[in-house]
Amino acid sequence: MRLIRAFSFIVLLICxxxxxxxxxxxxxxxxxxxxxxxxxxxxxxxxxxxxxKEIGGDKxxxxxxxxxxxxxxxxxxxxxxxxxIARADLIFFNGLNLEHGPSLKQLLYEKKNAYAIGDYLKExxxxxxxxxxxxxxxxxxxxxxxxAKTIPVITEALSKQDPANKEFYKERSFNLEKELKELHLSVxxxxxEVPEEKRYLxxxxxxxxxxxxxxxxxxxxxxxxxxxxxxxxxxxxAPDSQLSLQDINxxxxxxxxxxxxxxxxxxNVSQNSLKKIVEAIEAKGGVIRIxxxxxxxxxxxxxxxxxxxxxxxxxxxxxxxxxxLFPQKGGILKCNE
Ligand SMILES: [Zn+2]
Numbered sequence: 001m002r003l004i005r006a007f008s009f010i011v012l013l014i015c016x017x018x019x020x021x022x023x024x025x026x027x028x029x030x031x032x033x034x035x036x037x038x039x040x041x042x043x044x045x046x047x048x049x050x051x052x053k054e055i056g057g058d059k060x061x062x063x064x065x066x067x068x069x070x071x072x073x074x075x076x077x078x079x080x081x082x083x084x085i086a087r088a089d090l091i092f093f094n095g096l097n098l099e100h101g102p103s104l105k106q107l108l109y110e111k112k113n114a115y116a117i118g119d120y121l122k123e124x125x126x127x128x129x130x131x132x133x134x135x136x137x138x139x140x141x142x143x144x145x146x147x148a149k150t151i152p153v154i155t156e157a158l159s160k161q162d163p164a165n166k167e168f169y170k171e172r173s174f175n176l177e178k179e180l181k182e183l184h185l186s187v188x189x190x191x192x193e194v195p196e197e198k199r200y201l202x203x204x205x206x207x208x209x210x211x212x213x214x215x216x217x218x219x220x221x222x223x224x225x226x227x228x229x230x231x232x233x234x235x236x237x238a239p240d241s242q243l244s245l246q247d248i249n250x251x252x253x254x255x256x257x258x259x260x261x262x263x264x265x266x267x268n269v270s271q272n273s274l275k276k277i278v279e280a281i282e283a284k285g286g287v288i289r290i291x292x293x294x295x296x297x298x299x300x301x302x303x304x305x306x307x308x309x310x311x312x313x314x315x316x317x318x319x320x321x322x323x324x325l326f327p328q329k330g331g332i333l334k335c336n337e
Contacts, residue, residue, distance in 0.1 A: 023214075025067070032063045035085060039161055040244045042088035045072050046097050048117060050310040052092055054176045059165055065087075065101075069204050069268040069299050070319065073238035076101040085111065090157055095104050095119035096129070098138035100238070116151035125149055128207050135237055142297065143210035144314055146182040148177055183311055184214070190318040193216045194326040200258045201321060202251065202271040205235035207297035223246040229258070234273045239266075239298075243273050248280050255281070255288060262324050264291045267307070268299035291324045293335035306336045 032040060038061045042051040049064040056062065063079060066072045072094070083336045084109060085091065093099055093108050095116025108114050118140050122129045128146055130137040141147045161167040191199065194213075199216045201208055208231045217227030232254045233296040234247050254260070255277075263278075274290055281288045294318050301307025306316045323333040 011268050012120055019261070028063070029088055033083075033297050036061070039158065040089045042091045044075075044093040044104075045298075046143075047310045048092050048094060050149065051147070051176070052154055052158075054159055054179075054266060055151065055169055056166070057172055057276055059168065060163060070237065071268060071317055072298055074101050074108045075099060075104055076288040077087040077103040077107065079127050089113065090161055091115070092117055092154060092157075094138055096122065096136045096138035096140065102156045104318070117153055121146070121150055124152075128135070130207070130213070132206060132237055132262050137206065137237060138205045139210055139237075139297065141310065142208055142215040142314075144180050144187060145214065146210060147310075148180040148184070180312070187314055187318040188316075190322050193329060194322050197259075198325045199230060200260045200325075201231045202255065202260060202263040203231075203295060203297070204264075204271070205297075206233045206237045206271055207266065208295075211317075214216050226275070233276060235269070238268045241270050241272050248277055248301055251277055252281060261287075262289045262291050264321065264324070265294045266297050267294040267301065268297075291320065292332055293320055295320060 038059060039056065041052055041056065041060050041062045043052055043062060044063055044065050046064045046067065047090050049062050052060065054063045067077050081104075081121065084098065091111055091114035093114060093116055095108075096118035098118065099105050099108060108116070118129075118138055121140060122136070125146075128149075129140075140150070151173050155169050158169045162169075164292065196218060201212060201216060209228070212231035213222060213227045216230040218332050221227040222231070232251060234243055234251050235241065255263075263274055265274055271290065278290060281298055296307040296313040297317075299315070300309070307313035323329070323331065
């Protein structure tokens with residue numbers, strides 16, 4: 001009886017938490033639809049949402065379309081999304097084939113008020129955009145200095161929509177650039193405290209190429225292009241959980257070549273691929289560890305966690321990676337979900 005009561009209490013707790021979250025989401029949505037003189041902005045990801053909110057301040061009402069643990073690569077329009085897209089004065093999305101769910105992708109490229117900030121980056125800084133084979137890598141937010149280069153397209157779009165506040169947006173974008181520059185340096189410093197021979201990252205899917213080039217590689221490796229050895233993932237640019245024996249063997253060889261002892265899960269990607277790699281290594285008598293907590297890449301952390309904003313998620317990732325690669329410095333970071 002006591003067991004049943006305890007179980008009911010836990011269920012009630014979980015329900016009241018998720019119900020409260022749902023209610024707050026519904027309220028945010030209701031507020032966003034109300035006319036209040038502010039520019040109504042829809043973004044696909046929360047990372048873009050945070051940039052736009054910082055620049056637009058109290059002149060804008062921003063709403064992210066893809067929330068929680070949802071995968072931006074495969075997101076398809078659901079009931080209610082059409083109204084959000086129709087109501088938005090401006091839409092900002094990543095582009096570079098991140099949002100490749102057919103229904104969403106087509107609609108975004110049809111809208112004249114929709115800006116693909118990654119495509120803008122490809123036009124203005126083509127040499128900095130990465131490709132894996134023929135596929136463009138969309139994970140530009142994982143290098144803070146690169147993501148900061150999308151600020152002008154957001155600032156220009158806001159100024160065009162609301163010319164009276166042009167100076168306001170300009171000043172805020174200047175401050176944001178400064179803040180992102182500081183974060184970029186700080187992330188680099190945290191990771192460069194890890195000795196060079198230990199600065200190798202393996203995660204579930206190919207989300208950390210920009211991160212590796214910016215924060216794990218040496219200057220010489222960036223110059224020569226050999227930085228790519230600093231990061232590997234068993235799954236491709238979009239997580240798919242489809243691993244062949246060849247994929248597993250490739251990763252195992254990579255782990256051996258660079259004496260890598262720990263691999264990292266991602267918050268919104270299944271750990272199945274990583275577990276298969278661990279099993280294969282253990283079957284051959286080897287040892288590998290899965291890091292104690294998950295990294296944030298395609299999805300941010302829950303409200304109140306250490307990864308609930310763009311700036312916080314990047315810093316958290318840096319600290320989690322550094323502490324797992326080099327626990328000798330100050331121990332392994334505790335998870336804080
Ligand atoms: Zn991804």
